[in-house]
Amino acid sequence: MRIIKSIQNQAIKDIAKLKEKKYRDMTSLFIIEGEHLVRMAQEAGNLETILVDENELEKYLDLISEDNTIIVNEAIVNKLSYTKSPQGIIGVVRKREVYVQGLSKVLVLDNLQDPGNVGTLLRSALAFNYNQVFISDNSVDLYNDKVIRASQGAIFKINIKRDSLDNIFHFLKGEKFKIYATALTNNSVFLEELKPSKKCALVLGNEGNGISDTSKNNADEIVKIHMSNKIDSLNxxxxxxxxxxxxKGEK
Amino acid sequence: MRIIKSIQNQAIKDIAKLKEKKYRDMTSLFIIEGEHLVRMAQEAGNLETILVDENELEKYLDLISEDNTIIVNEAIVNKLSYTKSPQGIIGVVRKREVYVQGLSKVLVLDNLQDPGNVGTLLRSALAFNYNQVFISDNSVDLYNDKVIRASQGAIFKINIKRDSLDNIFHFLKGEKFKIYATALTNNSVFLEELKPSKKCALVLGNEGNGISDTSKNNADEIVKIHMSNKIDSLNxxxxxxxxxxxxKGEK
Structure with a gap:
């Protein structure tokens, strides 16, 4: 356990740098904040360091350990936080990206740019028993604070991997996945008419432009959702x- | 048609005030921006005034009319815009809130605070043939720019009404609606087991706290969605x- 009270301290400066994608990429670390997320990261075993505001020690006594806790002051918490009310607790978490074998349901995100959408999809993927989420390397950074917040901690509990679409589809084809991409085209099959294969990947496309040609060319089926013609598309x-x-995936 | 080139002009100052909820409430007007939204508001017939950047006139010739167009410069567009790239076109739109009779499917939003969620739900409501959206008066302002953007223009095409939950439920009960509220409680019915009534209202609750007691007490059924226990809830x-x-509603 350490006690640090200066925002000029080098360890604090290094952690603050993780607000920038460049440093997250270099170190494979990222920051989270608030009790809910820190507890979820702790459960998942990804927590490298916990920083606790000296005024909130009692609240987080069970999280504090000799090994990985730094007691700090409010100024340091505020410096590291993305929000106005950081709840006095910050975590430094190690990225853990994997390709898992033998999966049954996977989600592929093709050039998604809105962090809220990506986080929300991680949350839904976990809720509907998807085993892995792949995200194309031209998408928004997975460790953006808005992704993490919208995921409500799902990011710690589901297997994720960022890679090129080519590598992702190469893996999926090798593992004999059926690939379903979503798009509102004339030759799309309605979701309700689809007989989903046990082992399948669902591909979602960019907010403005939909799925890429790479996804289209790799898809076994193009799928769409029944909806009114009063609006162009769904979120x-x-x-x-x-x-x-x-x-849905199996439990 | 008028031409205004000074950001000090009173008409421009009055329009700029509509960025604040207080002035939107006072005037029943709100601002939108970008070609897609302005065209949708035009189609819906709610557009009071269009402001077009003098450098973008050619692009918007078909929208310009003698009655309601103001030609402005880029500085004015930037002053009125919420975004960094406003596309040279701004609309001033009149709120049009109504209680429609004889509806078959309505959505009730109980204390929703996130503008992205509200806008996304308006978009989905239109896509799934809902006829009306009610929003409780303690929810986020419907005319917040983030609501409008997330709605992708659905806000112009669906009937909306902000009111107290008491008034909303009084109306629905009077019109003999079945009321389904969503919550993850033990006595909830799974969505899949529900035999939805033709005339029904779906109630959604606050992002953190769920539905209010008022909604719970007025509901005919409490409904939940099948999901894994690995995560607390869906967005x-x-x-x-x-x-x-x-x-779904009927077309």
Whole structure:
């Protein structure tokens, strides 16, 4: 256990740098804040360091350990926080990205840019028993604070991997996955008419432009959702969640 | 048609005030921006005034009319815009809130605070043929720019009404609606087991706290969605959209 009270301290400066994607990429670490997320990261065993505000020690006594806790002051918490009310607790978490074998339901995110959508989809994927989420390397950073917040901690509990679409589809084809991509085209099959394969991947496309040609070319089926013609499309996190609800994974 | 080139002009100052809820409430007007939304408001017939950047006139010639167009410069567009790239076109739109009679499917939002969620739900409600959205008067302002953007223009095409929950439920009971509220309680019915009534209202609750006691007490059924126990809950716009997809309206 250490006590640090200066925002000029080098350890604190290093942690603060993790607010930038560049440093998250270099170190494979990222920051989270608030009791709910820190407890979920702790449960998942990904927590490297916990920083606790000296005024909130009692509240977090069970989280504090000799090994990995730094007691800090409010100024340091505020410096590290993304929000106005950081609840006096910050975690430094190690990224843990994997390709898991033998999966049954996976989600593929093709160039998603809105962090709220990505986080919401991680949350839904966990809720509907998806085993893995792949995200294309041109998508928003998974460790953006808004992704983490919208995921409500799902990011610690589901297997994730960022890679090129080519590598992702190469893996999926090798593992004999059926690939379903969502798009509102004339030759799309309605979700309700689909007989989903046990081992399948659902591909969702960019908020403005939909799925890429790479996804289109790799898809076994193009799938769409029944909807009124009064509006062009659904929000991608809604469309993806409806499709995952329909093509649920096994527990 | 008028031409205004000074950001000090009183008409421009009055429009800029509409960025604040207080002035939107006083005038029943709100601002939108970008070609897509302005065209949708135009189609819906709610557009009071269009402001077009003098450098973008050609692009918007078909929208310009003698009656309601103001030609402005880029500085004015930037002053009125919420975003960094406003596309040279701003609309001033009149609120049009109504209670429609004889509805078959309505959505009730009970104390929703996230503008992205509310906008996304308006978009899904339109997509799944809901006829009206009620929003409780303690919810986020419907005319917040983030609501409008997330709605993708659905806000112009669906009947909306902000009122107290008491008034909303009084209306629904009077019109003999079945009321389904969503909550993860032990006595909830699974969505899949529900035999939805033709005339029904779906109630969604606050992001952190769920539905209010008023909603609970007025509900004929409490409904929940099958999900894994690995996560506490779904995002409310996802849960609401799945429920609306399941309990679709008629065209």
């Amino acid at each position: 991608v996190s809604v469309a993806g969640s409806i499709a995952m609800y329909y093509i | 409310v716009s996802v849960a609401g959209s799945i429920a609306m997809y399941y309990i």
